[in-house]
Amino acid sequence: KITLTIDEQEIQVEEGTTILEAAREVGIDIPTLCYHPDLTLHGSCRVCVVENLDNDSLVASCVTPAADGMNLSTRSARARRARGRNVKLLLANHPNDCLGCDRNGTCELQDIVYKMGIRREEIEPLEGEKRNLPLDDRGPALKRDPNKCILCGRCVRVCEEVQGVSALQFSKRGFDSVVTTAFDLPQSEINCANCGQCATVCPVGAITEVSEIDKVWHALEDPDKHVIVQTAPAIQATIGEEFGLEAGTVVTGKLVNALRKLGFDRVFSTEFSADLTIMEEGYEFLDKVENNKPLPHITSCCPGWIKYAEHNYADLLDNVSTAKSPQQMFSPLVKTYYAEKSDIDPANIYTVSVMPCTAKKFEKDREEMVDSGYKDTDAVLTTRELARMIKEVGIDFNNLADDEYDELMGKSTGAGTIFGTTGGVTEAALRTVKEKLTGEPLERLNLGIRGIKEAEVEIGDLVVNVAVASGLGNAAKLLDEVRAGNSKYHWIEIMACPHGCVGGGGQPLPVNNEKKDKRAEGLASIDKNKYVRKSHENPMVQKLYDDFLGEPLADKSHKLLHTHFKA
Numbered sequence: 001k002i003t004l005t006i007d008e009q010e011i012q013v014e015e016g017t018t019i020l021e022a023a024r025e026v027g028i029d030i031p032t033l034c035y036h037p038d039l040t041l042h043g044s045c046r047v048c049v050v051e052n053l054d055n056d057s058l059v060a061s062c063v064t065p066a067a068d069g070m071n072l073s074t075r076s077a078r079a080r081r082a083r084g085r086n087v088k089l090l091l092a093n094h095p096n097d098c099l100g101c102d103r104n105g106t107c108e109l110q111d112i113v114y115k116m117g118i119r120r121e122e123i124e125p126l127e128g129e130k131r132n133l134p135l136d137d138r139g140p141a142l143k144r145d146p147n148k149c150i151l152c153g154r155c156v157r158v159c160e161e162v163q164g165v166s167a168l169q170f171s172k173r174g175f176d177s178v179v180t181t182a183f184d185l186p187q188s189e190i191n192c193a194n195c196g197q198c199a200t201v202c203p204v205g206a207i208t209e210v211s212e213i214d215k216v217w218h219a220l221e222d223p224d225k226h227v228i229v230q231t232a233p234a235i236q237a238t239i240g241e242e243f244g245l246e247a248g249t250v251v252t253g254k255l256v257n258a259l260r261k262l263g264f265d266r267v268f269s270t271e272f273s274a275d276l277t278i279m280e281e282g283y284e285f286l287d288k289v290e291n292n293k294p295l296p297h298i299t300s301c302c303p304g305w306i307k308y309a310e311h312n313y314a315d316l317l318d319n320v321s322t323a324k325s326p327q328q329m330f331s332p333l334v335k336t337y338y339a340e341k342s343d344i345d346p347a348n349i350y351t352v353s354v355m356p357c358t359a360k361k362f363e364k365d366r367e368e369m370v371d372s373g374y375k376d377t378d379a380v381l382t383t384r385e386l387a388r389m390i391k392e393v394g395i396d397f398n399n400l401a402d403d404e405y406d407e408l409m410g411k412s413t414g415a416g417t418i419f420g421t422t423g424g425v426t427e428a429a430l431r432t433v434k435e436k437l438t439g440e441p442l443e444r445l446n447l448g449i450r451g452i453k454e455a456e457v458e459i460g461d462l463v464v465n466v467a468v469a470s471g472l473g474n475a476a477k478l479l480d481e482v483r484a485g486n487s488k489y490h491w492i493e494i495m496a497c498p499h500g501c502v503g504g505g506g507q508p509l510p511v512n513n514e515k516k517d518k519r520a521e522g523l524a525s526i527d528k529n530k531y532v533r534k535s536h537e538n539p540m541v542q543k544l545y546d547d548f549l550g551e552p553l554a555d556k557s558h559k560l561l562h563t564h565f566k567a
């Protein structure tokens with residue numbers, strides 16, 4: 001341990017601790033912008049400078065290690081002036097159109113300006129030329145406004161270090177510096193996975209999702225449209241954050257009630273089709289095992305991972321399940337099965353999904369996603385977008401009574417719920433596979449929550465080696481082994497976002513790993529408390545097979561629930 005003094009407070013910290021971490025340990029909050037707890041250090045924005053009283057110097061606290069005997073001030077006039085000046089210089093070159101910005105209210109720059117008490121008249125003398133760069137708003141999932149970018153590099157780092165995609169880089173120098181794509185191409189035309197991790201670390205409104213709020217209002221206001229909504233598993237443990245609740249607070253009933261109040265005609269759950277995915281994918285895996293087909297079997301429910309695979313691991317696409325994601329199984333069933341049962345013309349049905357994910361916006365626009373004879377999913381709202389709609393009409397979310405999902409496609413099991421966290425798909429699948437093969441229940445696997453996890457699962461005489469990766473950088477490690485022919489795994493689950501969907505690109509901001517852990521715990525608690533926890537026991541899924549689909553992997557299931565991927 002070393003001893004140092006910060007703001008006249010003597011503290012002891014482990015060697016190697018930065019000044020910023022040391023200060024935070026004793027509750028001193030130094031502002032930061034380029035710093036992010038889950039990324040490597042950068043030290044470029046200089047918003048975290050403090051004064052070293054020993055040698056009258058200013059140091060960036062996020063990148064400077066604390067040293068024994070140091071005497072620092074975070075609040076000296078010199079430190080405050082320097083931080084203020086650095087923030088004002090950022091503002092002098094910023095559009096400052098907070099009122100029209102997606103991040104109004106969750107912007108880290110706005111928050112710092114508020115806390116520092118910076119006033120407009122202090123910025124005006126510094127103002128010079130502003131950037132006037134074109135927006136990249138072609139989507140389909142993400143849009144970039146380089147004029148709002150403060151060059152903190154957090155998006156560049158997450159894309160390279162965590163995702164291993166490197167779709168974004170710094171380009172040019174000085175005033176002309178920008179974060180951009182290769183050859184300045186729109187994000188839709190490059191190797192971007194659409195996972196939106198860049199949007200989750202952006203401190204300002206420079207990278208956000210393409211909004212579909214207007215489209216959804218339009219459908220809700222159209223008397224001829226029958227508007228159906230499905231909610232992804234992860235939403236119920238995260239949307240509460242938008243209304244001031246702790247991360248991981250389970251608000252399923254309030255979520256359903258809010259959607260009814262917004263005017264959706266039916267409120268269903270994607271967990272229903274997550275259970276259905278387990279039936280289809282579970283049988284697909286059993287078929288591969290029983291008939292000695294090539295393994296590992298690799299999951300397909302994450303569209304960010306699928307896009308990444310199409311760019312980087314096209315040679316392994318035959319190992320990837322042909323099962324569509326639960327979102328894309330759900331929507332064609334609405335326009336066929338539900339339409340038939342309810343005697344509604346599918347041409348008048350409008351399908352919306354609420355997803356933690358930006359890649360789902362991309363997925364719904366894939367040209368093959370029209371198996372119902374119509375565009376299967378019409379609109380995808382992120383958790384953040386839905387929260388905005390709820391706030392816009394003044395619904396008092398926290399005081400809503402609990403409501404229940406609609407029948408037919410609203411019932412789900414605990415297996416469907418845990419899809420929303422890394423490891424959940426695998427555990428859900430093996431619950432069903434093991435019971436089908438042996439009649440025995442599966443012990444809890446607990447394959448979450450961070451990085452790569454593996455397990456040996458005994459199913460009768462079989463030993464199934466499973467591996468789970470979240471974050472595309474982690475996925476690449478497993479896939480390189482498969483490619484080299486030295487992977488021992490029979491089953492691999494991949495989710496593009498670290499932690500899986502609880503850490504999705506459309507989730508409430510700001511976020512960090514601790515919050516994601518809590519969100520995952522929230523989902524696990526739902527599964528634990530559910531009476532039915534295995535997909536094959538979902539009565540509504542059984543009814544769907546009895547009344548409409550026939551058997552898993554049969555003709556109709558194949559047409560509506562399976563797909564192919566492009567190399």
Ligand code: HC1
Pocket residue numbers: 231232233234235270271273274301302325326327328355356357360416419420421500501502504
């Ligand atoms: Fe997910 Fe999935 S779990 S991919 O994370 O398989 O988005 O929550 O809806 O489709 O069910 C996301 C979440 C979600 C699908 C399911």
Ligand code: SF4
Pocket residue numbers: 194195301302303304305356357358359360495496497500501502503504505
């Ligand atoms: Fe979307 Fe979930 Fe995949 Fe992230 S992990 S890209 S939220 S499906």
